[in-house]
Amino acid sequence: MTTVAARPATMAQALTRALRDAMAADPGVHVLGEDVGTLGGVFRITDGLAAEFGDDRCTDTPLAEAGILGAAVGMAMYGLRPVVEMQFDAFAYPAFEQLVSHVAKTRNRTRGAVGLPLTIRIPYGGGIGGVEHHSDSSEAYYMATPGLHVVTPATVADAYGLLRASIASDDPVVFLEPKRLYWSKDAWDPEEPAPVEPIGRAVVRRPGRSATLLTYGPSVAVCLEAAEAARSEGWDLEVVDLRTLVPFDDETVCASVRRTGRAVVVHEGGAFAGPGGEIAARVTERCFHRLEAPVLRVAGFDVPYPPPMLERHHLPGVDRILDAVGRLQWEAES
Amino acid sequence: MTTVAARPATMAQALTRALRDAMAADPGVHVLGEDVGTLGGVFRITDGLAAEFGDDRCTDTPLAEAGILGAAVGMAMYGLRPVVEMQFDAFAYPAFEQLVSHVAKTRNRTRGAVGLPLTIRIPYGGGIGGVEHHSDSSEAYYMATPGLHVVTPATVADAYGLLRASIASDDPVVFLEPKRLYWSKDAWDPEEPAPVEPIGRAVVRRPGRSATLLTYGPSVAVCLEAAEAARSEGWDLEVVDLRTLVPFDDETVCASVRRTGRAVVVHEGGAFAGPGGEIAARVTERCFHRLEAPVLRVAGFDVPYPPPMLERHHLPGVDRILDAVGRLQWEAES
Amino acid sequence: MTVMEQRGAYRPTPPPAWQPRTDPGPLLPDAEPYRVLGTGAADRTDPRLLRALYARLVRGRRYNAQATALTRQGRLAVYPSSTGQEACEIAAALALEERDWLFPSYRDTLAVVARGVDPVEALTLLRGDWHTGYDPYEHRVAPLSTPLATQLPHAVGLAHAARLKGDDVVALAMVGDGGTSEGDFHEALNFAAVWRAPVVFLVQNNGFAISVPLAKQTAAPSLAHKAVGYGMPGRLVDGNDALAVHEVLTGAVRRAREGGGPTLVEAVTYRVEAHTNADDATRYRGDAEVETWRRHDPVELLERELTRRGLLDEEGMRAAREDAEAMAADLRARMNEDAVLDPMDLFDHVYAEPTPQLREQRDLLRAELEAAAEAGPEGEER
Amino acid sequence: MTVMEQRGAYRPTPPPAWQPRTDPGPLLPDAEPYRVLGTGAADRTDPRLLRALYARLVRGRRYNAQATALTRQGRLAVYPSSTGQEACEIAAALALEERDWLFPSYRDTLAVVARGVDPVEALTLLRGDWHTGYDPYEHRVAPLSTPLATQLPHAVGLAHAARLKGDDVVALAMVGDGGTSEGDFHEALNFAAVWRAPVVFLVQNNGFAISVPLAKQTAAPSLAHKAVGYGMPGRLVDGNDALAVHEVLTGAVRRAREGGGPTLVEAVTYRVEAHTNADDATRYRGDAEVETWRRHDPVELLERELTRRGLLDEEGMRAAREDAEAMAADLRARMNEDAVLDPMDLFDHVYAEPTPQLREQRDLLRAELEAAAEAGPEGEER
Numbered sequence A, B: 001m002t003t004v005a006a007r008p009a010t011m012a013q014a015l016t017r018a019l020r021d022a023m024a025a026d027p028g029v030h031v032l033g034e035d036v037g038t039l040g041g042v043f044r045i046t047d048g049l050a051a052e053f054g055d056d057r058c059t060d061t062p063l064a065e066a067g068i069l070g071a072a073v074g075m076a077m078y079g080l081r082p083v084v085e086m087q088f089d090a091f092a093y094p095a096f097e098q099l100v101s102h103v104a105k106t107r108n109r110t111r112g113a114v115g116l117p118l119t120i121r122i123p124y125g126g127g128i129g130g131v132e133h134h135s136d137s138s139e140a141y142y143m144a145t146p147g148l149h150v151v152t153p154a155t156v157a158d159a160y161g162l163l164r165a166s167i168a169s170d171d172p173v174v175f176l177e178p179k180r181l182y183w184s185k186d187a188w189d190p191e192e193p194a195p196v197e198p199i200g201r202a203v204v205r206r207p208g209r210s211a212t213l214l215t216y217g218p219s220v221a222v223c224l225e226a227a228e229a230a231r232s233e234g235w236d237l238e239v240v241d242l243r244t245l246v247p248f249d250d251e252t253v254c255a256s257v258r259r260t261g262r263a264v265v266v267h268e269g270g271a272f273a274g275p276g277g278e279i280a281a282r283v284t285e286r287c288f289h290r291l292e293a294p295v296l297r298v299a300g301f302d303v304p305y306p307p308p309m310l311e312r313h314h315l316p317g318v319d320r321i322l323d324a325v326g327r328l329q330w331e332a333e334s
Numbered sequence C, D: 001m002t003v004m005e006q007r008g009a010y011r012p013t014p015p016p017a018w019q020p021r022t023d024p025g026p027l028l029p030d031a032e033p034y035r036v037l038g039t040g041a042a043d044r045t046d047p048r049l050l051r052a053l054y055a056r057l058v059r060g061r062r063y064n065a066q067a068t069a070l071t072r073q074g075r076l077a078v079y080p081s082s083t084g085q086e087a088c089e090i091a092a093a094l095a096l097e098e099r100d101w102l103f104p105s106y107r108d109t110l111a112v113v114a115r116g117v118d119p120v121e122a123l124t125l126l127r128g129d130w131h132t133g134y135d136p137y138e139h140r141v142a143p144l145s146t147p148l149a150t151q152l153p154h155a156v157g158l159a160h161a162a163r164l165k166g167d168d169v170v171a172l173a174m175v176g177d178g179g180t181s182e183g184d185f186h187e188a189l190n191f192a193a194v195w196r197a198p199v200v201f202l203v204q205n206n207g208f209a210i211s212v213p214l215a216k217q218t219a220a221p222s223l224a225h226k227a228v229g230y231g232m233p234g235r236l237v238d239g240n241d242a243l244a245v246h247e248v249l250t251g252a253v254r255r256a257r258e259g260g261g262p263t264l265v266e267a268v269t270y271r272v273e274a275h276t277n278a279d280d281a282t283r284y285r286g287d288a289e290v291e292t293w294r295r296h297d298p299v300e301l302l303e304r305e306l307t308r309r310g311l312l313d314e315e316g317m318r319a320a321r322e323d324a325e326a327m328a329a330d331l332r333a334r335m336n337e338d339a340v341l342d343p344m345d346l347f348d349h350v351y352a353e354p355t356p357q358l359r360e361q362r363d364l365l366r367a368e369l370e371a372a373a374e375a376g377p378e379g380e381e382r
C-alpha cells in the first residue's frame, strides 16, 4: 500500500470529498438543495455527486428553503440522513421556522423517540465581494437555539473531518462554511483524510503566552496573521480555533485564558448580541480571577452587512485586532 | 378640567389604549394580524379597534405571517404606519426572512431613502402554562439583527408609553409583550397616560447598594421580589429595568454597576448566546475595574421551552436569583 | 438577407420549447362537494364499513365532549374540539393501512386516537405534560403539529423517503382552511407534486381559523382548486359525510400507493364549537349559522343511513353509546391521575447526549431541588 | 322520533352554508400562450407603440451586452443578464403609468431603467456599491430584490395602502419561475386576492432557476394555472412577443386600477445567456435548446413586424442601433469612473438617528482611518 504524499487541496475539495465519502459509506445519506445536482452547487461543493450516486441521492429541489428543510425533517424521520445545502446565509432565513420549531425541538418534544440526524450546510460570512444578502454571519441565531449543534471549520482538514462528524451525528447540525475559505489551500492528503473526530472540541492553532485570541471559521486565518504581526510588538499571542460553537469547549478555552490571563474574541458578525458576547461572558464567569483585563471583542460593526466596496472596513482585520490587544491593560502587569 | 384618580389597570388595557390613542392621533396607523379585528386578538389587545376605526384600519389577515409582515413593509413604503400583531412568539418565525432581510435592512440598503416606520407586536415568554411553541423568548434573535429596535415593557405605564413611542418611531420596532404580565395591574390613570418618551432609556426600579440586578420584561417583577427577599440576607439590591434592549442604555446600566460593583443579569430565555451574554460582556468591558465579581447570569436553561408542568423549574425564580447573588464573591469585600 | 427579403418570409414562430405539461381538466374539483350518504351510492356500501365508521364517530363525539369537560376540571390545559368534524377525523385514520403515516394538525386528536394511539397519550401535550405523549414510530403518527402547516413538508419528505427505499407507504397530512394560507402549505404541495410523492393532503375546511371566516382567508372558488396550481388533482367532498370522505381518501391513498402521486382533498365541514375551550365564538359568529350546521351533523347523517338500511336499531345505538361511555369513563379516570414528571428529563433529550453545559445545568437544578426538599414545604415556594 | 319514524323522513341535506365562491372557468389561462406578433391582431397595433417598444428593446439588448462586458472588465461584480427576455422587461415598464409602482426581482435591471431610473444608478448594487443606487420614490421603483419572491408581499401591501388612501395606483411585481416555489409567492397572491389589491404579478418563466429546469420546479399545467387557487385570473403569454406581453399587462393593469383585483401573468420566455456572468450554463443545458430559442428572439420578432408593416427600414434600424450605442458608450464611460464611497456612511442609515453604540463605532472607524492615513500607504494595508 502506497501513501500519496499530502498535496495542496482546497477547502471546497475537502468538503466535496467528505460528502462523497459519507454517501459511499452510508446509503442513507442524501444531499438536497437548490442546484446541488447537475450543477454541483453554486460553489461546486456537491460537484459530481449526482453523477456518481444518482439524482435520488443528490437532488435538485424546487426553490423553497422551508420546503427543503421540512422535507429533510420527514426524510430523517424515515431513517435517512439528509444533508441540506442552503445556497447562501440569508437564504436560509425562509427555513427559520422549520429550523427552530421542528429541527431543534423534535428530539426533545418526543422525549428522545424521534431524533433528526440531519446536516444543514450554510455558506456564511463575507469577504468575497458578494452583493447584499450574500455575506451574513448568521451563527448567533443558531447558537441561540437549543437543540442544534453549530460547527464551522477553519482549515481544509477540519472541513473534511467536521463535516463527516456532523453527518455522522445523530443530532441536527448547522454546518457553517466560511465562503471566503472555500478556495483556501492546505497540504492535505485526500487519500488519507483526517480521522473523523466527534464534534465539540476546540483546538489551539498557535500557542502563545501573552493573550488568547478566541475565534473560528473565517477569522482564524486573520488571527494567525495578527499573531505573527504582534511578535514585533513583543506580544506572543495564542490562537484558539473554536471549531464547534455548540457544544462549546469551555475546557480548552478556559485552559488557554487561564494561562494567558487575557483574551480577545474575534468574529465577523456584529458584536451586539453576537457570539462574542456569549464567549466573553462565559470566559469571564469561569476565569474572572485569572483575568488581567476584560475580555474584549473585535467584530463587525452593528450594521447590516455593508456593500462590497466597504466590507474591508467592516471585517475585523489585523490592525483592529492588534488595537484591541493593545487595550488589554498591559500596564497593570508591570 | 377634572383629573380622574389613578385606578388599577392591566397591562393589556394599557396596550389597547395605546393602540387606540395612536390610531386616533394618526390616520396612518393601521393594525393588522390574525384575529385582530372582530375577535380583538387572542389576548384581546386589539379589542374594539375594528369597531371604532373600521376593518380597513384594524384588519384580520389571512393566516400567513410572512405575508402579514411583507404586506406591512409595502404599506409602510406607501407612508402608512403599520402595527403588526404576531399571535405568539414562535409564530413570528415564518416572517423571519422578511424581518431580517427587509424590515431591518431597508433604510440602510436605500441609504435612508426608505424608512419603515412599523411596529411588530409579539407576545413572548413563558409562565402562562402555554403548550409548546407558545412560550419562546425570542429576543436574542431580534437583538442580533441590526436595524431593529427591540423594546419590552415591564409595567402598565411603560406598556402604554413604550408602545406609543414605538409606533411613533420612524424605525421598525420589535415590541415584545411579556404575556404573563398582560393581566398584571398597576395604579394607572388611563385619562392621563404617561408621557410618550423616546425609546432607549433604562430605569432604576429599585435603588440599592450591594449589587445590581439587570433585567427586563417578565423578569422585572421577579427581581423586585428577589430584592425584597434579599433584605433578610443583608443585601440591598438595585433593580434596573432595561425597557429597551436595542438601543441599549449603557449609561444607566454602567452607572448602576459602577456604584454597586456587582451585577446579575436575569432573563427567561436560555443563557447560551442569549441577551445576558451581551449584557454581561458589555458591562464587563466598560466597568471591569469597578467589578468585585464577574457579572453572573440567571436565565432559563439551554433547552427547548419545557412543558407547562415543568416550566417553574426552568424560569428564573427568587431562589435562583438569590443563589447567584450569593456567588458574587462577597468574601473578597471583607 | 435584406429587410425587404425578410418581409415576405416572416411567419409566426411559436416558442419552440414551450409545451403545456398537463391537461388541467382532470385536476379540477367538481363544483359541488362529493356526497354519498342519502344518494343511491350509499346503498352499495359494505355494512361493516358503515358500522365501523359509526362506532368510531360516536366514540369520537364522546371523546371530544369528555376532553372539553376535562378542561373545565383543570385536567387539560386546553382542548381544540373537533365536534362536528368527526367524519373527517375518523375517515382519515381509517383510510390508511398499518404501515402508512398520519401527520396531524393540532386539532386532530381524534384521528390520532382512531389510528391506535392511547387516548390518554394523545392528550399528553394538552394537559401540560411533555409535548408528545406517544412514540411516533409505534403507530406511525407524527407529533400533533402546533405551528400550522409545518407538518406538511414533513409528510412529503417521509413519503418521498419511503418511496426511495422501495416501501409502499403513504403519508396522509391534515391541515385546516387557515393553514392553507401559510407558505409551508404551498411549498409542501409543490414538492409533493414534483417528486410524485405518495402523500394525501386533507384540508378540513371548517369555515374558520379561530375567528377569521373563510371569506377573509381565500378568494378561491374552493380550496381544492389550489391543486391545479401544483399539477395534482383536487377533490371536494362533504366533510360531514363519513362515507364520502372515506371513499375519496381511500381512493387518493390508493392512487398515491400505486405511484399516481399526491392528491389534495378539501373536506367541507364546520367547527361547531368554539376554537378551543378558551375561545368565545359568540364574538364572531351567530347561533343561526351554527344551527344550520348542527342539522347536517356527521354522526346523525350516518345514524340515519344505518337506520334506513336496517343496520342499526335502538339496541345498536345504545351499545355504541355504552361503548363510548366506557371509553370516556376510562379516559376520565386516567386523566384524573396526576401526571408525574421528572424535572431532570428537561436535559436528557435536547441532544442524543447531553452537552457538558447541559450536564452542569442539570447538576444545578438537582442541587436546587435537593436544597428545597431539605428546607421543607416552604422552601419549594418561590 | 323513533328510529322507524326517522327512516322514512331521511333526505340528503347538503351542508347549508357551503357555496362555491367564484366560477373557476374565467380564471383559467388558455392552453397556449397568447400571441400577437405574426397574427392578424398585430396589424391593428398603433405604430407609435411598435416603434417605442422596438427602440427600447434594442437599447435593452445593448444594455445587457454592455453590462456583461463590464463584469469582464471588473467594473461590475456580477450581472444577471436578461438577454432574450427584453420583451417582458420593457413591456412591464411601459404598461405602467407614472404614478404606478414597479417591484423588480434581481434580474430586472432593464425594467428598472425603462421605468426612468438612471442606467448607472440601476447598477449600483451590482458594481459592489450601495445596495440601492436610486431613490425608490423618484420613479416609484422598489429596490431590486435579491431574496427571491420577498418583494411580492411588499407590492401587495403598497397597492393595498394606495387603495385605502384613495389613490388609483397599481403595483406590478416581477418574479421568476423559480421564485414561484417560495412561500412568499403563495402568501402574496393570496393576500392580493383576498384584499382585491391592485397588483399585477408578472412571472417570467425563462425555463430555469440557475441550473434547475422548470420540470423540476413544478408539475403544474402552467404557472399561470396557479392563479385559480387564489381566485384571480391567470394569463399565459408568449414572453418574447413584446406586443402580446404589453397588451396582456396593460389589460391587467387596467383591470387592477378599475377595482377588478389582481392578475397573475405568466410570460413564457427563455434565459438565453447563463444565469450570471459567473455561471457556466454548459453544465446543465445543451446548445440546441438555446438555439431554438434564439430563433424566437424578441428583438427580431418585433423587427420583422415593423419591417413587414413598412415602419422600419435599414435607416431606422441603424438609428436604433446608434441610439443604443450612445447609451452604451455613456454607460461605459460613467461606469469606468470609480465609485466614491464614504466609510462613515456605514453608520448613518441603520436607523433614522445613529444609536449611541453606532456613534461609538463610527468614532472607532474614524480613528482607525485617520491613523492609517497618518501611517501612509502601507498603513492602509492590513
Ligand SMILES: Cc1ncc(C[n+]2csc(CCOP(=O)(O)OP(=O)(O)O)c2C)c(N)n1
Pocket (backbone or CB within 6 Å): B034, B063, B087, B091, B094, C107, C146, C147, C148, C175, C176, C177, C178, C179, C180, C206, C208, C209, C210, C271, C275
Ligand atoms: C404558524 C402559526 N401561526 C399561528 C398560529 C396560531 N393559531 C393556532 S390555531 C389557528 C387557527 C387555525 O385555523 P385552521 O387552519 O382553519 O384550523 P382549525 O383551527 O380550524 O382546525 C391559529 C391562527 C399557529 N398555531 N401557527
Ligand SMILES: Cc1ncc(C[n+]2csc(CCOP(=O)(O)OP(=O)(O)O)c2C)c(N)n1
Pocket (backbone or CB within 6 Å): A034, A063, A087, A091, A094, D107, D146, D147, D148, D175, D176, D177, D178, D179, D180, D206, D208, D209, D210, D271, D275
Ligand atoms: C430566497 C432565495 N433563495 C435562493 C436564492 C439564490 N438564487 C438567486 S437567483 C436563483 C434562481 C432564480 O430563478 P428564477 O426565479 O427562475 O429567476 P431567474 O434567475 O430565472 O430570473 C437562486 C436560487 C435567492 N436569491 N433567494
Ligand SMILES: [Mg+2]
Pocket (backbone or CB within 6 Å): C176, C177, C178, C204, C205, C206, C207, C208, C209, C210
Ligand atoms: Mg379552520
Ligand SMILES: [Mg+2]
Pocket (backbone or CB within 6 Å): D176, D177, D178, D204, D205, D206, D207, D208, D209, D210
Ligand atoms: Mg427562471
